[in-house]
Amino acid sequence: MFSFIPSIDRYIFRLVIVPMLGVFVLAASLLVLDKMLRLFDFVATEGGPVGVVFKMLASLVPEYASLAIPLGLLLGILLAFRKLATSSELDVMRAVGLSYMRLLRVPFIITLILAALNVALVFYIQPVSRYYYEQLEFELRSGALGASIKVGEFNTIADRMALRIEESSDEGRRLSGIFARVADDDGQVLAISAREGNFLATSDSPDTIILRLSDGIIVQDTPGSTPRVLSFSKQDLPIDLPALEEFRSRGDAEREYILPELLRMGWSENAPQAVRDASQASFNYRLVEVVIMLLMPLLALALAIPPKRSSSALGVFVSIVMVVAYHKVNEYGQAVAALGRADPVIALWLPFAVFAALILWMYHRVAHVPGGQPIGALESAFAKLSKSVGKLFKGRRRASPVAEEGIADTDVRDHSRPAMAGG
Structure with a gap:
């Protein structure tokens, strides 16, 4: 059925898709499990039914997916090309004339699909699901879900x-x-x-x-x-039954606005300045979070290739740190821009420009500089640290049998002296 697709593309697709899905499921599961424990405690305290926990978790899945998708994409591509590099398959592909951009054709196609999915999540699905979560929490607190009568009280x-x-x-x-x-x-x-x-x-x-x-x-x-x-x-x-207060309409916070509402509220002359600042900050924050995904294949390739005759996995650790740090910087930029203390373009797109320039430089080092390593200094320091720690533990393992043998010899000599004197 897919015979028209070159075999090299099918091979790279298989290498990318398996770790990508694994990382995505793992990241989403960890986020959901962490929230599940707190929701069970909250629902038990309010005396609500257990089933509402799973409804609230389902409403949070789009929010967690928007965070797990970029991370899964990055690590999926990185682990795939790291396997090619450590098994010397990447050298063979390069030797037969395949450029890095040709090898990244399938990862870029996957990236475009996931970026489109992330656009739907952050601009449409996530705001509505977040409002539904807030509504469930309100109904649970107010007793609309049958939680107003507590047992034993x-x-x-x-x-x-x-x-x-x-x-x-x-x-x-x-x-x-x-x-x-x-x-x-x-x-x-x-x-x-x-x-x-x-x-x-x-x-x-x-x-x-x-x-x-x-x-x-x-x-x-x-x-x-x-x-x-x-x-x-x-x-x-x-x-x-007591009269239940009706839940507010959607749009109390800017994160509950879908894309048309963000554009209307953020650039409306009739809207209050605080609403305009918050809407513009939320729009730019969601947009940079999606656009940065287009550079994930280049970052993954730059960090996937370890130094020759090395199987270091430092690039995996550095990639996670970079993505998480960039996400936190964006959150801070959104908060500052929402308060009107900085222009959203400066607070959000300036860090994007710096991060994008860093990624492009790292890719240039790998693709166009012979023997180039964008994190070569970190790799050298990590290798020296690993050797020092290995020698330290090896020295301790060697010292323990010698010390025990010395103690044993001393015990033998001490017991043998009285016997010789008595003779």
């Missing part, structure tokens, strides 16, 4: 009822150890205790639910009369 409902549930099982469908205190406008107070109960929805009024109680006692205390005690096997207790 007294809960106040509509300012006239106090309810306490000792235990809850079967995902809240079966309640036990129920106590309720209900007061009305006439001063009458009902103290109700029941062995079991469950909540039922009503079709007549969505703002009212029924708490059906089983095997309980009602103590009715009316002002001016003797309290009465009643027992029951089944009793329905209507509960008026």
Whole structure:
């Protein structure tokens, strides 16, 4: 089916795609797992259902994917060309006349596809999913997800009822150890205790639910009369739900704006200056994060080729540090530009220009300078450090048997002297 694609391109594609997908899945999984622990703790504290955790995590996947895609692309290309370099296949390809730009044809095609995907994520999908995450968090705090009644605590409902549930099982469908205190406008107070109960929805009024109680006692205390005690096997207790505050509309923060909204708010003369600054900063930040992906193949190639007769993986470490540092610089530039302290072009595109110039210089050193190594000084220092550490540990391993042997000889001589003197 793909016979029209040159075999060298298919080979490079296989080398790139496997580590790229692996790094992408690993990075996204680490970010999701770190957030999952905090969300489980938050949902447990608020008393919400467990299923909302996975909904909130799913809404954060686009945000994490926009960070994991550039990192996976960079490391996928870097590890592929590092394998070619350490196995001397890259030297053979260069010897038969294949230039580095020809070998980067497939990585650049993959980069364009992932850049287009990242544009859709950061300008459209991520803002909407972030708003959905904020909405879930609001509903969880307000009790709209069924988290307003906490087990083992007294809960106040509509300012006239106090309810306490000792235990809850079967995902809240079966309640036990129920106590309720209900007061009305006439001063009458009902103290109700029941062995079991469950909540039922009503079709007549969505703002009212029924708490059906089983095997309980009602103590009715009316002002001016003797309290009465009643027992029951089944009793329905209507509960008026508190009015839930509606969640805000999307667009409270600039990160919730999609691309047309950013362009409209950022360059509108009628918008407040603070909104314009924040929108322009967010637009430029998202744009530089996407554009820098187009230089990832050149950076990966420059750091993938170790010195001759060396299998150093220092380039992998340097690539991660460079990408993470550049991302943090962009975040700082966005924050400064959003406050109106700097122009977004200077705060975001100046670091981009510096980083792009550094990448182009590193690629030029590898591709056009014989024996050029963009991180040659770091490679030499790393090699010397590795040799020093290796010698240090090797010396310690050699010193330990000698010391033990010396102790053993001393023990033998000390025990042998009394025997000779007695002879």
